[in-house]
Amino acid sequence: MANPVLININSPCNVRAGGSRDPLSHRLAGEGVGYLVLDENSGTWRADLGKLPAGEHLVYSRARIDTTTSAVATSLFTVEPAxxxxxxxxxxxxxxxxxxxxxxxxxxxxxxxxxxxxxxxxxxxxxxxxxxxxxxxxxxxxxxxxx
The missing domain is CATH 2.60.40 (Immunoglobulin-like)
Structure with missing residues (x-):
């Protein structure tokens, strides 16, 4: 069974760039989890999930702007030991x-x-x-x- 990793993205309505911790970098919900960063060129988000143990992990993510939430998206991946x-x-x-x-x-x-x-x-x-x-x-x- 995969280890669950939960991500809840809370974003303001008007997102603008500026500074190292600008609105495009959002703190992730979850212990020991870093920041979620938007790549404006590709329109994708990157999450620093910290040091995960070897094995299967399942990431659940959902975005919210004000009171509107997206559907939950999931991604299954495996961490291989070095x-x-x-x-x-x-x-x-x-x-x-x-x-x-x-x-x-x-x-x-x-x-x-x-x-x-x-x-x-x-x-x-x-x-x-x-x-x-x-x-x-x-x-x-x-x-x-x-x-």
Whole structure:
């Protein structure tokens, strides 16, 4: 189920530009939510929703001028974590090559295809790691022998 984010836009009847917090920038209803800004060139609004957790989110929005309100509009979107799983094979007891990490598929349930003939025979270490925002946050290894 998506996490709801509610936006209620209250706008004066005569909207004019001027200043950094002019009538085209409206405070959004909701805790931790920033400003709603009108792009006059495209006629669209942009909302700063703050830092949302990974997962599905559903935005509900409605505009109001005086006592007139618009229909509620919704938009479903997914926030993906800035994380990835990578892997590599090295000869046993050898250091990992910082340039040899290969991307795995998936994050929570990840996998990769490995052709053992690409790595020669003998004792090897298969290393897998998770990176978040470019920093390694977890690593695991398994010792194998390729024949």
């Amino acid at each position: 994380a990835s799983v990578e892997w590599q094979v090295v000869s046993r007891n050898a250091a990992n090559d910082p340039q040899a990490w290969r991307p795995a598929t998936g994050l929570k349930d990840w996998s990769f295809l490995l052709n053992t003939t690409d790595h020669g025979s003998g004792p090897k270490t298969i290393a897998a790691r998770m990176t978040e925002h470019g920093a390694e946050t977890a690593r695991d290894t398994v010792l194998v022998t390729f024949r």
